[in-house]
Amino acid sequence: MNGVHDMGGMDGFGKVEPEPNEPMFHEEWESRVLAMVRAMGAAGAFNIDASRFYRETLPPQVYLSSSYYRKWLLGLEALLLAKGFISQDDVAAGHSVAPAKPLKHGKFAMADVERIMVRGKFGRAAPAAAKFKAGDRVRAKNIHPATHTRLPRYVRGHVGVVERDHGCHVFPDTVANDAGEHPQWLYTVVFDGRELWGADSDPTLKVSIDAFEPYLEAV
Amino acid sequence: MSEHDHHHHDHDHSELSETELRVRALESILTEKGYVEPAALDAIVQAYETKIGPHNGARVVAKAWTDPAFKKALLEDATKAVGTLGHVSRVGDHLVAIENTPGRHNMVVCTLCSCYPWEMLGLPPVWYKASPYRSRAVKDPRGVLADFGVSLPKNTEIRVWDSTAETRFLVLPMRPAGTEGWSEEQLAELVTRDSMIGTGFPKTPGAPS
Numbered sequence: 001m002n003g004v005h006d007m008g009g010m011d012g013f014g015k016v017e018p019e020p021n022e023p024m025f026h027e028e029w030e031s032r033v034l035a036m037v038r039a040m041g042a043a044g045a046f047n048i049d050a051s052r053f054y055r056e057t058l059p060p061q062v063y064l065s066s067s068y069y070r071k072w073l074l075g076l077e078a079l080l081l082a083k084g085f086i087s088q089d090d091v092a093a094g095h096s097v098a099p100a101k102p103l104k105h106g107k108f109a110m111a112d113v114e115r116i117m118v119r120g121k122f123g124r125a126a127p128a129a130a131k132f133k134a135g136d137r138v139r140a141k142n143i144h145p146a147t148h149t150r151l152p153r154y155v156r157g158h159v160g161v162v163e164r165d166h167g168c169h170v171f172p173d174t175v176a177n178d179a180g181e182h183p184q185w186l187y188t189v190v191f192d193g194r195e196l197w198g199a200d201s202d203p204t205l206k207v208s209i210d211a212f213e214p215y216l217e218a219v
Numbered sequence: 220m221s222e223h224d225h226h227h228h229d230h231d232h233s234e235l236s237e238t239e240l241r242v243r244a245l246e247s248i249l250t251e252k253g254y255v256e257p258a259a260l261d262a263i264v265q266a267y268e269t270k271i272g273p274h275n276g277a278r279v280v281a282k283a284w285t286d287p288a289f290k291k292a293l294l295e296d297a298t299k300a301v302g303t304l305g306h307v308s309r310v311g312d313h314l315v316a317i318e319n320t321p322g323r324h325n326m327v328v329c330t331l332c333s334c335y336p337w338e339m340l341g342l343p344p345v346w347y348k349a350s351p352y353r354s355r356a357v358k359d360p361r362g363v364l365a366d367f368g369v370s371l372p373k374n375t376e377i378r379v380w381d382s383t384a385e386t387r388f389l390v391l392p393m394r395p396a397g398t399e400g401w402s403e404e405q406l407a408e409l410v411t412r413d414s415m416i417g418t419g420f421p422k423t424p425g426a427p428s
Contacts, residue, residue, distance in 0.1 A: 013349075024342055029243075031268075040255070086249075206376060
């Protein structure tokens with residue numbers, strides 16, 4: 001979706017402000033939100049792409065004015081409500097008043113903590129041969145899916161070069177909508193800065209994205 | 220530990236913000252429904268606070284600086300290479316290491332959200348997840364580097380890696396001059412988090428920290 005989360009190339013957000021000796025969490029609640037998102041995902045309530053999608057679909061004015069973990073909180077609430085793990089009555093009461101819904105992997109317990117400290121595996125067996133190889137020139141398709149995608153807007157319609165083949169991976173565009181993993185070939189595609197930003201761009205700039213095969217067409 | 224240790228559960232509720240109340244309510248709901256064990260949530264937080272952090276990445280970089288065979292393996296398949304190091308947290312799938320050279324500087328961003336190699340660098344800093352960095356890194360990386368007080372020679376190629384899939388990137392910065400004969404442990408002390416994102420350089424030997 002063409003949401004405000006898709007920020008590459010936008011102007012007006014100001015300077016980057018590094019914070020010396022930044023604490024890991026600025027408030028204790030941030031750590032609880034992080035833990036709840038990790039735990040509910042691991043328990044099978046949702047996958048990583050669904051959690052991204054629910055943050056992306058926050059209203060633009062809410063997205064832009066909320067801190068990072070506040071967005072995580074709002075996205076988590078919306079997702080759990082949409083999937084029926086919690087109800088509006090629960091939220092209104094601040095306690096559980098509605099029955100629970102079974103989780104795919106059961107309750108998240110102490111024994112599960114170690115497991116989630118390692119990233120999940122997203123590589124999958126290839127359903128078909130790869131269409132592209134390193135060195136191929138490809139165009140990022142001019143597509144505007146209304147649902148989740150990992151094809152950023154600033155590369156659409158532009159021509160780049162395939163640099164690496166990462167094998168087949170879970171396809172975010174479908175798995176985020178509970179429409180299956182549909183593994184796709186994944187490539188690093190490199191674009192020249194001037195191809196993306198025009199003749200005035202820094203001539204030394206190259207930008208790459210990791211692009212799933214359905215995002216690309218041969219040139 | 221953070222400087223915010225005074226924010227504890229037994230605080231006077233009247234001082235809680237709307238967000239804090241909402242977070243607590245949600246945790247109550249998830250706990251009462253039997254979805255999560257609160258102690259397991261505590262353990263997740265504790266693991267992030269104590270086990271993961273840039274020290275993991277720093278050890279990998281220092282090893283690559285001193286062991287050419289490891290460096291080669293790291294650049295070929297970082298997940299596999301890092302998996303052979305017992306003293307670094309296990310990594311999941313698809314870590315990619317990218318090497319800075321005199322002619323090319325690498326920088327990592329996630330324009331869509333906040334993708335970041337947690338296992339290697341810990342949780343990302345606020346600036347990495349915030350709009351200014353996400354919007355500008357792919358278009359004006361030299362301007363972004365200036366915000367960090369970093370400048371590169373005019374003809375150095377800048378390669379920005381937008382982390383748009385589940386691949387995670389670790390920048391392998393150039394080894395600082397004047398470190399000949401240094402041990403891996405000494406070298407690891409010079410490796411900063413930002414140098415592994417590409418928004419900074421390693422520390423220089425002898426420079427004030």
